[in-house]
């Protein structure tokens with residue numbers, strides 16, 4: 001596999017960094033959504049969101065397993081596993097985007113966060129299906145089928161909220177103002193992404209951006225809010241937050257990890 | 273694919289009929305189409321399986337059950353390999369499996385998925401009620417009790433039912 005050879009020959013860790021970034025995005029959003037379990041507005045939507053959590057955590061598992069294999073090949077004594085990667089890394093080692101660690105807020109916040117992310121993930125995996133790295137291509141080919149459902153479900157909800165009552169529209173617009181500054185990071189390429197894209201392993205995110213913009217406009221138009229937010233979504237019209245991909249997180253991630261990692265930290269090596 | 277000329281692997285395939293999907297206990301792993309390869313070298317048996325959904329919690333249990341079942345049939349060297357590619361699709365559910373789903377009260381996946389795209393509010397996929405065979409059904413939710421199912425309701429007999437959604 002090109003990715004692994006390249007890494008071994010240059011001694012660079014870009015491939016595992018890239019895998020951890022993809023996995024961390026999926027794990028953290030999966031965890032956030034799982035916080036809704038038992039609290040959804042109606043049973044069917046509660047189940048929908050927990051199903052999406054399960055899909056995301058499943059994607060994270062496959063990516064962590066692959067990353068663990070690579071890490072163990074170079075340092076067998078480290079005995080890395082999907083579990084140690086999820087449960088025993090610290091805040092600064094996580095490479096997820098800031099968007100996915102944002103608090104759930106109300107239903108509109110959760111839906112809009114999911115819609116921003118699923119749209120991004122759909123176009124990302126669409127590209128990664130053609131990765132020169134066979135494992136990434138295989139994971140992406142499976143994941144994109146699931147993400148298609150996530151994108152449609154969240155997009156329909158954005159439309160429903162925007163086109164619903166005055167209150168649902170107001171809440172959606174509030175969520176937009178809160179979350180929009182965290183969307184720029186999705187497409188802001190950091191070093192491991194640039195290297196991965198150059199080698200044909202990863203995706204050139206600049207090429208995904210216009211597709212993402214296009215999908216958003218369709219949905220916001222349908223939701224009846226495009227004219228209200230049109231000026232805000234113009235490129236460069238908003239200060240964008242970033243840093244998550246290189247381990248600089250908001251205070252929220254610490255609280256997520258405190259809960260996510262509690263069992264393994266308190267009772268090391270505990271199992272089901 | 274399975275090595276048909278090797279009698280031992282055919283025998284093993286026969287034994288795998290006993291291993292059921294824990295979430296849909298009428299379907300064997302063969303019916304589900306997740307057994308991708310069976311290889312027998314000397315006395316070592318390797319069964320290659322592929323997950324339906326990546327987050328499917330049943331996969332680890334299925335892998336363990338296959339191993340236990342083969343061990344209980346006297347095989348001592350058994351390993352289970354999981355592969356992701358090519359990605360599983362509902363097309364791999366056998367005809368027998370689809371029939372079993374129907375009898376169990378789950379609408380089997382339509383053979384021609386009409387539905388796997390990102391268009392919003394598309395017309396509901398036409399799904400036949402497994403109880404009264406009516407086509408007058410509607411989707412309640414795309415996400416059901418497990419990752420592989422959507423929730424439907426029949427407008428004629430009023431019964432809710434699961435649909436094994438296209439994937």
Ligand SMILES: [Zn+2]
Pocket residue numbers: 401402403404405406426427428429430431
């Ligand atoms: Zn009926």
